[in-house]
Amino acid sequence: MRIVIDNVGKKFKKSKKEETTALEDINFTIHEKEFVVLVGPSGCGKSTLLNIVGGLLSPSSGSIYFEDMEDEKREPTVSIVFQEIALFPWRTVYQNVIYGLEEKKMSKQDQMEKGNYYIDMVGLSEFKHAYPKQLSGGMKQRVGIGRALAVEPDLLLMDEPFSALDAQTRTLMQEELLTIWNRTQLSTLYVTHNIEEAVYLADRVIVLSRHPGRIKEIIPIDLPKMGRGDAQYRAQFDDYAEQIWQLIRQDAVDALKE
Amino acid sequence: MTKKMITNRVAFLDKKVPLYASILGIAGVLIVWEIICSLHIVSPLFLPAPTAIVTTGWDMLLSGEIVKNLVPSLYRIGVGYLIGSVVGIVVGLLLGFSKWADAIGTPIVYSIYPIPKIALLPLFVLWLGIGELSKVTIISLGVFFPVVINTYSGVKNVDPILIKAAVTFGSNHLNVIRKVILPGSLPMIFAGLKLAAGTSLLLLVAAEMIAAQSGIGSMVLHYGNLMITTKLMVGVLVLSLLGLAFNRFLQWVENRLLPWK
Numbered sequence: 001m002r003i004v005i006d007n008v009g010k011k012f013k014k015s016k017k018e019e020t021t022a023l024e025d026i027n028f029t030i031h032e033k034e035f036v037v038l039v040g041p042s043g044c045g046k047s048t049l050l051n052i053v054g055g056l057l058s059p060s061s062g063s064i065y066f067e068d069m070e071d072e073k074r075e076p077t078v079s080i081v082f083q084e085i086a087l088f089p090w091r092t093v094y095q096n097v098i099y100g101l102e103e104k105k106m107s108k109q110d111q112m113e114k115g116n117y118y119i120d121m122v123g124l125s126e127f128k129h130a131y132p133k134q135l136s137g138g139m140k141q142r143v144g145i146g147r148a149l150a151v152e153p154d155l156l157l158m159d160e161p162f163s164a165l166d167a168q169t170r171t172l173m174q175e176e177l178l179t180i181w182n183r184t185q186l187s188t189l190y191v192t193h194n195i196e197e198a199v200y201l202a203d204r205v206i207v208l209s210r211h212p213g214r215i216k217e218i219i220p221i222d223l224p225k226m227g228r229g230d231a232q233y234r235a236q237f238d239d240y241a242e243q244i245w246q247l248i249r250q251d252a253v254d255a256l257k258e
Numbered sequence: 259m260t261k262k263m264i265t266n267r268v269a270f271l272d273k274k275v276p277l278y279a280s281i282l283g284i285a286g287v288l289i290v291w292e293i294i295c296s297l298h299i300v301s302p303l304f305l306p307a308p309t310a311i312v313t314t315g316w317d318m319l320l321s322g323e324i325v326k327n328l329v330p331s332l333y334r335i336g337v338g339y340l341i342g343s344v345v346g347i348v349v350g351l352l353l354g355f356s357k358w359a360d361a362i363g364t365p366i367v368y369s370i371y372p373i374p375k376i377a378l379l380p381l382f383v384l385w386l387g388i389g390e391l392s393k394v395t396i397i398s399l400g401v402f403f404p405v406v407i408n409t410y411s412g413v414k415n416v417d418p419i420l421i422k423a424a425v426t427f428g429s430n431h432l433n434v435i436r437k438v439i440l441p442g443s444l445p446m447i448f449a450g451l452k453l454a455a456g457t458s459l460l461l462l463v464a465a466e467m468i469a470a471q472s473g474i475g476s477m478v479l480h481y482g483n484l485m486i487t488t489k490l491m492v493g494v495l496v497l498s499l500l501g502l503a504f505n506r507f508l509q510w511v512e513n514r515l516l517p518w519k
């Protein structure tokens with residue numbers, strides 16, 4: 001199975017006559033069990049692309065499709081971890097996590113098994129019956145991750161999931177995400193503007209330019225998936241980060257001027 | 259060497275006031291009121307003493323006069339409020355969801371909204387007769403507007419990202435409404451319901467004063483005309499207790515339905 005992003009472009013109407021091109025000529029493939037990270041300065045169209053892939057926005061041109069699914073009859077499922085977290089405030093942690101399972105009309109028994117399994121995976125067993133407002137930012141986003149994992153999607157989308165968190169929580173959550181990812185091995189498209197985060201998590205990093213958002217370069221990260229933060233990989237890690245920074249730098253400077 | 263201490267200059271912001279302060283306030287007013295009356299500074303015809311109101315009230319309760327008037331009032335406000343709020347919520351949800359209903363219905367709602375509803379009572383009496391129907395209708399109408407407008411803006415204020423999340427996790431349109439838009443607009447709906455509680459009480463009393471033989475409102479007017487001020491004040495006391503109970507009840511329902519707030 002793979003997900004193909006085929007020649008996707010997106011234009012937004014600025015006013016009656018003017019249009020802005022948010023995305024242009026976007027072509028890439030997410031392979032099975034691959035972790036792809038989209039990185040680029042703010043306003044380059046990362047969220048736009050992710051929303052198109054998630055079926056929350058129509059592309060102006062091009063298409064997105066799944067290829068070579070094992071079970072041809074089944075509709076592929078895509079789940080999203082939102083930047084805004086977007087938990088349902090009137091649902092407890094457990095009820096949020098099983099939302100997608102309810103909608104799949106899964107039996108109560110299965111909902112409970114899956115729900116508990118994924119709540120445990122994101123480390124929230126103690127807070128199962130808490131409401132979102134009782135949780136810290138990091139805990140809320142764990143629920144968001146749990147909710148997305150629980151439906152066991154064919155493709156997992158994450159839009160700057162940790163950008164609202166403080167730096168320390170963020171580092172811990174990145175480590176935790178890697179651990180979880182190793183257990184689930186889901187095909188993932190992850191959006192961030194944080195270069196270190198991209199190098200830390202990605203199998204491949206896709207660097208986007210802005211105005212219009214195009215693919216500038218695709219960089220495979222040739223480091224072991226776990227333990228990239230260790231001292232022995234320090235030099236290589238920094239090289240990757242530097243390489244990406246040089247690609248983004250001018251665009252980031254331009255973004256500041258707007 | 260002299261020390262210059264730094265003190266918290268915004269300590270007044272989180273100064274705690276003991277609970278008895280508010281009780282003291284009310285008690286103070288009652289005591290001063292009682293003293294004024296017992297010193298005969300004001301004639302009891304204009305201002306009966308609190309103790310006199312309470313004892314008269316007790317007598318009226320025992321004689322069954324209060325219950326006799328309270329029951330029809332409760333019936334009118336109960337039925338009127340129920341119809342007004344249910345219709346208000348349904349119409350508000352409809353206006354909020356459907357672009358067509360919004361375009362057609364919202365201007366109508368907003369143009370009728372500013373009419374003081376009590377001005378329509380003579381019209382309703384003409385149409386529906388002097389009986390219960392005209393009073394219940396006016397109360398329903400008065401309740402309908404704050405509820406419909408709050409429900410509508412509640413629906414409009416549901417965070418679109420939550421709708422996106424629901425759709426992402428497989429919700430169809432009906433479930434988006436049921437599982438996201440309805441619970442999401444519930445806090446606003448309750449704000450409307452509380453607002454409407456005050457309106458309904460006002461309309462109840464006004465309608466009973468204009469066109470009724472029974473009810474607390476008509477009782478107040480009756481004793482006003484006879485200048486039996488103490489009994490008039492008992493009526494006012496009953497109404498304020500009714501308003502208080504109504505508010506408490508709504509608050510209780512809200513706390514049960516919105517534990518996540």
Ligand SMILES: Nc1ncnc2c1ncn2[C@@H]1O[C@H](COP(=O)(O)OP(=O)(O)O)[C@@H](O)[C@H]1O
Pocket residue numbers: 012013014020022040041042043044045046047048049
């Ligand atoms: N709904 C919209 N209408 C008009 N322009 C939009 C809309 N959404 C995004 N854009 C524009 O598209 C560009 C990319 O936005 P976005 O995808 O949010 O960037 P990123 O997530 O990389 O910061 C920006 O210039 C933004 O102003």
Ligand SMILES: [Mg+2]
Pocket residue numbers: 046047048160
């Ligand atoms: Mg974004």
